[in-house]
Amino acid sequence: MSEHVHVRLNQGLGVSENGELVEHLSCRCGATWTKSYQVQGDDSE
Numbered sequence: 641m642s643e644h645v646h647v648r649l650n651q652g653l654g655v656s657e658n659g660e661l662v663e664h665l666s667c668r669c670g671a672t673w674t675k676s677y678q679v680q681g682d683d684s685e
């Protein structure tokens with residue numbers, strides 16, 4: 641296998657059950673990723 645630099649194409653955003661922001665990414669080769677972001681928010685407001 642030759643080295644391959646994945647190109648992360650944004651496939652959209654979602655929100656998990658935990659209220660985290662989830663980013664879906666994929667490369668032309670078929671690799672996929674999900675990145676989740678903890679939304680830091682207090683319910684105190």
Ligand SMILES: [Zn+2]
Pocket residue numbers: 644645646647667668669670671
């Ligand atoms: Zn790739």
